[in-house]
Amino acid sequence: MKSTVFAAALIALTVPAVQAGTLENLERERALLIEVFRDAGLSLAERQSRIESTMPRLIDLERMVLRDDSLKGRNTPAVRKAFANYDLTFLAHASAEHRRTALDTWLEQIGMTTAALTSARIGRRY
Amino acid sequence: MISHPMFLMRATACAAALLITAPAVASSPSAEAPSWSPKASETLVKLPAAYLKKNLDQDFIDSQLGRALTETETNIELKGKTLSDLKAAIGQARGDDLKMELRHQLLAEKRAFIDLMSRKNDMKRQRATTKLKLFENMIRVAGEKNGRQSPDVAALIEKQDAAHRRFAKSAVQVDMRVFETGQAPESRYAAQYAENLQAIEKLMGRISAHSANQAAVGDDGTPISREEHLRHLMLEAQAELSLLDQEDTVLGYMAKLVALDALALSEQALDADLADSNLPGDVSAAKAVSMFLGN
Numbered sequence: 001m002k003s004t005v006f007a008a009a010l011i012a013l014t015v016p017a018v019q020a021g022t023l024e025n026l027e028r029e030r031a032l033l034i035e036v037f038r039d040a041g042l043s044l045a046e047r048q049s050r051i052e053s054t055m056p057r058l059i060d061l062e063r064m065v066l067r068d069d070s071l072k073g074r075n076t077p078a079v080r081k082a083f084a085n086y087d088l089t090f091l092a093h094a095s096a097e098h099r100r101t102a103l104d105t106w107l108e109q110i111g112m113t114t115a116a117l118t119s120a121r122i123g124r125r126y
Numbered sequence: 127m128i129s130h131p132m133f134l135m136r137a138t139a140c141a142a143a144l145l146i147t148a149p150a151v152a153s154s155p156s157a158e159a160p161s162w163s164p165k166a167s168e169t170l171v172k173l174p175a176a177y178l179k180k181n182l183d184q185d186f187i188d189s190q191l192g193r194a195l196t197e198t199e200t201n202i203e204l205k206g207k208t209l210s211d212l213k214a215a216i217g218q219a220r221g222d223d224l225k226m227e228l229r230h231q232l233l234a235e236k237r238a239f240i241d242l243m244s245r246k247n248d249m250k251r252q253r254a255t256t257k258l259k260l261f262e263n264m265i266r267v268a269g270e271k272n273g274r275q276s277p278d279v280a281a282l283i284e285k286q287d288a289a290h291r292r293f294a295k296s297a298v299q300v301d302m303r304v305f306e307t308g309q310a311p312e313s314r315y316a317a318q319y320a321e322n323l324q325a326i327e328k329l330m331g332r333i334s335a336h337s338a339n340q341a342a343v344g345d346d347g348t349p350i351s352r353e354e355h356l357r358h359l360m361l362e363a364q365a366e367l368s369l370l371d372q373e374d375t376v377l378g379y380m381a382k383l384v385a386l387d388a389l390a391l392s393e394q395a396l397d398a399d400l401a402d403s404n405l406p407g408d409v410s411a412a413k414a415v416s417m418f419l420g421n
Binding site for chain 2 (some may be wrong): 055056057059060063064066071072073074075079080083084086090092093096097099
């Protein structure tokens, strides 16, 4: 009994309570969405359905981040990176703003445009 | 005829005392210096601008220095009445002795009046200096709260502000787009947020219209920032200090005049006394010759 209490106390002391912030939650949801984009095993309909089901959650999470006052001026790598590119971080809002799909917006932001793909050549890189 | 030896002594002593104290009247420190330590500037800095001055004035009135200043001002008022009464009494007095006595009293009262005025100025100077330091401290505290940002943080905040602006502009558009595509009904978060936002807006409207939360206004009646208001109050305190310096000069001249009056009074009393006295050496040998002739 005593050892259990001691162990519990030790765990409480050594393991800090980890609470994901708004930004971490957004990044997790965005990562899941990008995974859907990249999943070659999904059919077109399946991908579309999964994207549509993710988008409302992503919109909410993006708004939570944008309204989160605790992030204001917090100079951490994650926050800096998040606000460095609005279109990439706030993918749902940026795509709705540009009246494009989230996939198109994402591909454009990472440099995979139609023009870039059509002008690409197959070859060996030395 | 003025021949009272006691009066003569007093008049001379008074003149001497006034001459000695006259140059120092402006800077003589009071023996028991009452003090004023205003509330912590961290507390005051949170008060609405319009209430800051009132709160500070109330704090001063309740302080030891404030009470001492009020008491001194009452004494000055009473002393002023005494001076007026004495002046009137001199005009109506009959007999040189009484007149001279009253003039002596008037000079003594004038000196006491100047002392009181000087003490009042010292207290007012202390108040203005304390206010000045307080406002400087408040501006410093406000500056620290606003924070001097590093270039990295400033750049991040700029990006965050740009993101907020972009979001604010596009939020409705995004809602419409989601609605058009019929992706999903409004989320619980969105619904609750909108409800809370309405409540916040109502409360904010009430707060901004509240009489206790009105921003301070400048000389032209336009609202000014808290820092600007503090700088304005600092200017007022600085102006008060400058005027007190000038008032001290006036008091110095008043003291000088009283000292000269005392000297004149003393000389007048001496003249009268000398006229009555039988000083040796008045009789010359030539005038006494007649006493030796004829027998």
